[in-house]
Amino acid sequence: MKARPLSPHASLEQYKKQAKDLLKACISLDAGAIRALAAQWFNAYAYQEVETQARLQGVAVSQQLRESIQREELDRIEKSIRASKLSKPDPKLADAQFFVARVHGFESWPKFAKQVQVLQLGNSQSARFEAAADAIISGDIQTLERLLHNDPQLVFARSQRTHNSPLLHYVAANGIEDFRQKTPRNIVEIAKVLLDAGADVNAESNAYDGGCTALGLAATSAHPERAGVQDALVQTLLEHGAVMDKPGIGGNRRTILEACLANGRGKAAKFLASRGARLTLETAAGAGRLDVVETFFREDGSLEPTAAKEQVQRGFLWACMYGRHDVVEFLLQHGADLRDQANMGATGLHWAVGSGHFSIIELLLKRGAPLEEINKWGGTVLEHGGWAFVNGDPDIDFVSIFEMLLAAGAKIQDGWLAWLNKQEGRPAATKARIAEVLRRYGAVT
DSSP: OOOOOOOSSOOHHHHHHHHHHHHHHHHHTOHHHHHHHHHHHSOHHHHHHHHHHHHHHTOOOOHHHHHHHHHHHHHHHHHHHHHSGGGSSSOOHHHHHHHHHHHTTOSSHHHHHHHHHHHHHSSSHHHHHHHHHHHHHHTOHHHHHHHHHHOGGGGGOBOSSTTOOBGGGGGGTOSSOGGGOOOOTTHHHHHHHHHHTTOOTTOOBSGGGSOBOHHHHHHTOHHHHHTTOHHHHHHHHHHTTOOSOSTTTTSTTOOHHHHHHHTTOHHHHHHHHHTTOOOOHHHHHHTTOHHHHGGGBOTTSOBOTTOOHHHHHHHHHHHHHHTOHHHHHHHHTTTOOSSOOTTSSSOHHHHHHHHTOHHHHHHHHHTTOOSSOOOTTSOOHHHHHHHHHHHSOTTSOHHHHHHHHHHTTOOOOTTHHHHHHHOOSSOHHHHHHHHHHHHHTTOOO
């Protein structure tokens, strides 16, 4: 969840002043005043987040990138203010206080105010909870063990923020306040410390419509995967009795495999499938389990009653996204449609291009996959590839992908070279090679 950290030194009076300043800016109807206030909130913490975002994206932190991220953050804060009751006629101080509370992840001003006051006391359980959460995300086992030893009930305590998570959920780096979504290398050992102290492995939080558990959040989280510890963390939770097949544990009322696929965690979906998670035709396809996919079809190629045609199409799209070549080929032979987006936002070719799956791109092009279909964001397949080049995996060879698409007849829209030149964070040599390919197929400055 998007939330600002509480300052360790700020008093309740300072937050009250912040709310009064916000109300004054909104009453003034001065866009500049609101923007200036948003800029004040974009403090040193936010600049640290710029560094974190850039590192996760695998890009260099240039001044232009800093300014771009700052602009986006200021736009977000300003948009949030304008979407709140503060934009209505005659806003009240209570509206400004509510906004300040929500910005920090609390559901009301009274709860926020109480937390600020309690933390200032220093030795409350809330203060110990915050210290334990910090120890978890920093990998400080010694501090965590000391806190749990001194207060055995701490392992059952919950965050006072809206998500209401217990400490165990912090090992997932998901569904909690965003500034604590970090995964130290020793997170598996930290999880074991919490579980050995009595943490309920199936405790639920309010994150993502409620019902989320540590397992569901860990399996759908990008941070453990990037740290290379996701499988070990998930396995540890399973060994301590985590339930896999209760709907909603990964968020938004989905099954855990549906949630993994919807959140870009194809590896976790495959791992959980290998550990016995219940599979449908759709999730089996996304997890790459052709052996299971085949069981949903009769010998004549028709569907078994346990599956639906929509699952064929959605499973096909997941398989394109996650590089399950044999599943893609099988489902194309059993009714999958090259154009149908199945309410997932894009065609199979869009997803294969964005994820860099060369063999699937070649297969789909040979089968006549359309190049100029528009995804829900308004992009053709080539434009989808352009977005992925800037925002996706930096190790994908998009030069070769663009070459494949253009050779197959993809159209180049005006302004591509100018757009490419503006992109920060990708190697100049790679951009030059892409520009050469674009020019060869007709792009002009």
